[in-house]
Amino acid sequence: MSTSLSLLLERLRGPAAARRFGRLRRGIEKEGLRVDDQGAISPLPHPWALGSKLTHPHITTDYSEALLEYITPVYSRPEQALEFLADLHRYTYRHLDGEWVWPASMPSRLNGNDSIPIADYGNSNVGIMKHVYRKGLDVRYGRIMQSIAGVHYNVSLPDDLWTLLKTLDGQEELSLDEYRSSRYFDLIRNFRRHSWLLLYLFGASPALDTSFLPDGKVPQGLQRHAKRTLLSPYATSLRMSDLGYQNKVQDQLRICFNSLSNYVNTLRHAISSPWPDYEALGVRQGDEWQQLNANILQIENEYYSDIRPKRVARHDETPSQALEARGVEYIEVRCLDINPFASVGIDVTETRVVDTFLMWCLLRESPWITDAECDHLDDNRRLVVERGREPGLELFDGNQRRSLQEWGSAILDEMAGVAALLDRLETGTPHGDALAEMTPRMADPSLTPSGRVMTLLLESGEDFIDVMQDIARKQADSLQAAPMESSREDQLEQLVEASHQQQVQIEESDQCDFPTFLADYFERARESRALSFVSSLMDRPPADGSAKHGEHY
Template sequence: MSDLLSRRLALLGDAAVLPLLTQCLHGIERECLRVTASGELAQSGHPRTLGSALTHPQITTDYSEALLEFITPAEPDPATTLADLEQIHRFAYSKLQGEYLWSPSMPGLLPDEAHIPIARYGSSNIGRLKYVYRQGLALRYGKTMQCIAGIHYNFSLPERLWPLLQQLDGDSGALRDYQSARYIALIRNFRRYSWLLMYLFGASPALDRSFLRERPHQLQQLDEQTLYLPYATSLRMSDLGYQSSAQSGLTPCYNDLASYTESLRSAVATPYPAYAELGTKNAAGEWQQLNTNIIQIENEYYSSIRPKRVTYSGERPIQALIARGVQYVEVRCLDINPYLPLGIDLDEARFLDAFILFCALQDSPLLQGGECRSCTENFLKTVKEGRRPGLHLQRQGQPVELKAWATELLQSFAPISRLLDQAHGGEHYQQALQLQQAKVDDCSLTPSARVLAELRERGESFRAFALRHSQEHAQALRAQPLSAAQQANFEAMVAQSLAEQAELEGAEAGDFDTFVAAYQASILGIGV
């Protein structure tokens, strides 16, 4: 253990400081496809009974009308976060008629791209902007890739902890700058170690062959409908999932906040020839993408983790980060666990807390001398062959066995797990850590191995496997309806969201072209 990590852990262990560990904030965003009773992508619009996808704070859509996104409030206890997420699921199932929430990350049988419905957000300028942005995604990457679902885990350290860490580190600069620098350092360490999350929680070793649209691939065939890789952990996070040649040169290595925001600002403002050739409007004069730049907006940049700051109304993410610094991180590489009704459970959340805190407290030198590339290669190797016996990764230019490195890391997390247990009471965090060590010792316990074993044992296609688990989860969630008070609270949010969208549309002033131009101009002057 490094001297710096020891000193930071000692600070957290102080009786006056330890209770702050109960004030970390957690939020979960869970995406899930709506499917029919036969497991096909729902062609119905976003149910009005769930509220407005534009303005509802907890239930919206991601790319498609059929791709729901559930968003919890930020809570200090991950158990509360999971309870919030479960309530959203139960409310959704009280409104879904003859449809299911798809259990894994990878989609099942998809229709032709023309019949994958893009999410709509009404007639307001901001609603239209969200729709055109998604049209641009379809134009650039196709719709199929956008039907992949995942779990996003949002985490922040307690605001009251930052001044104490700053004093311990002997930093005399502005607190906001110190906090941002520490979050960026956290992200560097996350890049170093996130391959471990793919090994432990990757749950997409197989997919429906329709996903590839007859593209060439190196997957193996499990049955007529199912393709897989024998040692894969997360095909979702491989080059079969999220990929973009235009973004290949956009790889911020997170050495400071300014370089990160500038790289994104530049990408949002720099034309990309292939997109410029297509134009922002089609031959009929209809919008088909917001602009012809490398990325249309900041969120188009695909990354496994993002520095975040809550934005004000009308404010862009980069503007918020530059103006007020980093407030929390969003972990974006987590697969949905098809065995869990919510796609994630409390053991995973508690382990993530320890993992992220380790990334925040551990020494985090700048990523230099090819280390950034090694981080990417370790991640990609793990998602495609993480369970291969004897698999080696690269650490500081030297080969290291994945299992040995994983065990070392888990041992390094132990002091943090103990502190979290001391702060919260009980031994839940240490038990969550032990569960992960068991997966390292025996890879058959990982979700990815369990999926493949079950497919083989039951002689079941990925499509049938996913639908069966979706139906089981639906039955379990519907068996526990919300209380009358909880249901009424959700109904009120639905009504309020619909009213807010109607108010937006009724008060709209100015044409859409002018609105888009102003939106684009808001980013061009930043950082120049």
């Protein structure tokens, strides 16, 4: 363990034992395709009984009508978030007729691009914008890539911990917003350096159905299995590979999260700069919108990253304007696959490990990332998603190569001190116990979720679709067998009715046509909302040595 990390942990132990700061807070967003009894993506619209996709706070859709997205409230105890997530699944199953929620990140059986229905959010301007944005993703990347699902994990640290850290760092001259934003970027840079470890420990997508590649070509590194399955023998997360959420145009943005101003200005440039290939696609054909614009990014949400700084945006702000105006509020981890062996796609052990990992990223030194290091980080992630379980795999640690197993074990050893600190806020040692469960995975890759999926496929000899369909049915039975509290059921019933009423109100309140609405949106999006503290904070290199959910597009 580095000396500075060891000293900081020592200085935090007393305040933790005295409960001078609270627990981390998290909210979970989990996606899942609706599938029929043959394991094919559902062609049916989002069930009316689940509420309005536009306005329901907890049950909506991501890209497709068939791609459910569940959003939990914010909790300081992960068990509460997971139970709420389970209740959302239970409620959904009461309103599905012969359908299941797909338990994997790589999609169910598809029948070409058009078999994936784009989500429809109604006739309001904001609803049309969400739909056209998705049409733009189709013409740019195709719908098949958008059928991939994952878990997004939103985390914030309590204000009392930020206040304590600011004092320990001797940064009393900074406001709390200044300090918090700067330190969240420290966390993000260390996350980018070491997110490969989460991909190894929790990646769960080493295989896919052949319908995911409709041209019939088998990419290098994939092998045929059974009748309709392609698998990569040592892959951890094909979802995060070149087959999944990747965009070569976005690669030239080179966002390495050294400062908030760099991050915001790069995104603003991308949503304002035309790209020739997208111009060739056309923005409109007659009265039919093809995409919101022909720029590198239609809107900021189109930028793909394994982690994002976030701030709840007000009604007249874009996400980056909210960050400029009031700083970072929480971070969103976006690299987690759906775990097929957890009934809701993620379990409490994973939440405790991710929490510990994020605190470790925050508390250790975090120098700025050079262009050369940025390239190495991308190389490490690529190696782990494609070959993470390969014996003897080596990664880039600075200018030298290092065994994944040795390096990962060393990180877990350092994280043990952070787990012990977090456990001072708990009864027992839940973080330490969760971390201990990871140690065998470093020595034996078959114990990872991707390894378990691979073992299941190879030992059964069955196709990916059949194996996952069987898991989906068993999870549905298990979830429905557990009762839901009547108060929670009443709450969800009320939200369904209220969400439909709210959508009608939004549609009736529009004051202009969609082209005018969109032009006004992008005119406002180009405005800087930076406050005076932001420029002083965001361009300064660091010295060496309460989460909410925003608007979803």
